[in-house]
Amino acid sequence: xxxxxxxxxxxxEGAGKTTQAVRLAAALETRGxxxxxxxxxxxAPGAEVLRGILLDGGIDWSPRAETLLHFAARAEHVARxxxxxxxxxxxxxxDRFYDSTMAYQGFGQGADxxxxxxxxxxLGFAPDLTLVLDVPDAVAAERTRRRGLAPDRYERENAGFxxxxxxxxxxxxxxEPRRCVLVNAAGDIEIVHAAIMRAVxxxx
Ligand code: TMP
Numbered sequence: 001x002x003x004x005x006x007x008x009x010x011x012x013e014g015a016g017k018t019t020q021a022v023r024l025a026a027a028l029e030t031r032g033x034x035x036x037x038x039x040x041x042x043x044a045p046g047a048e049v050l051r052g053i054l055l056d057g058g059i060d061w062s063p064r065a066e067t068l069l070h071f072a073a074r075a076e077h078v079a080r081x082x083x084x085x086x087x088x089x090x091x092x093x094x095d096r097f098y099d100s101t102m103a104y105q106g107f108g109q110g111a112d113x114x115x116x117x118x119x120x121x122x123l124g125f126a127p128d129l130t131l132v133l134d135v136p137d138a139v140a141a142e143r144t145r146r147r148g149l150a151p152d153r154y155e156r157e158n159a160g161f162x163x164x165x166x167x168x169x170x171x172x173x174x175x176e177p178r179r180c181v182l183v184n185a186a187g188d189i190e191i192v193h194a195a196i197m198r199a200v201x202x203x204x
Contacts, residue, residue, distance in 0.1 A: 008097040011133035014143035039095035044080035047073040063111035107168025133185035
């Protein structure tokens with residue numbers, strides 16, 4: 001049995017990750033692959049409980065605690081969902097992974113980035129490919145506004161926060177070119193999907 005591949009989609013609010021994850025998973029399935037689409041925080045029962053606490057809870061966590069809650073959810077998700085699927089030969093398409101902790105908690109909220117990097121190292125598990133969807137702040141804000149959903153704890157943050165998150169993602173992509181591809185996600189759905197499929201074909 002060949003191990004599946006682990007593809008993550010990253011980016012700020014309104015980058016179109018979820019739409020593109022659905023399109024990517026469908027395209028891989030038409031190639032005859034078994035595909036599992038999942039998300040973070042969440043993707044396993046215990047991790048979904050932590051998602052509720054992190055996104056909707058009223059607690060102002062200390063930076064390290066918030067980082068560790070994301071890594072607790074991630075440990076559960078990896079152990080219960082991602083690893084078993086990969087071992088069964090299934091390709092896993094995941095909406096956010098540890099780069100979101102670096103971008104949101106590290107660059108956005110100012111949590112200790114070396115502490116986050118250490119957690120990433122301890123996890124001992126990395127995506128085969130990370131697609132970092134990048135959109136200008138104004139486009140992202142307009143897409144989020146049009147979605148019209150009640151904002152979660154992170155979406156409620158100010159424009160400065162979201163600009164730092166975007167900058168963080170761009171820096172991560174630049175620092176790890178073997179794993180990451182920065183995708184211009186300002187265009188329409190089909191154009192972005194085509195760019196993603198090119199990256200997947202070239203890298204995997
Ligand atoms: P989303 O599913 O709509 O992308 O919402 C998840 C939110 O959680 C999003 O605002 C980003 C945030 N988040 C973090 O702050 N750190 C993390 O490690 C992850 C996975 C998500």
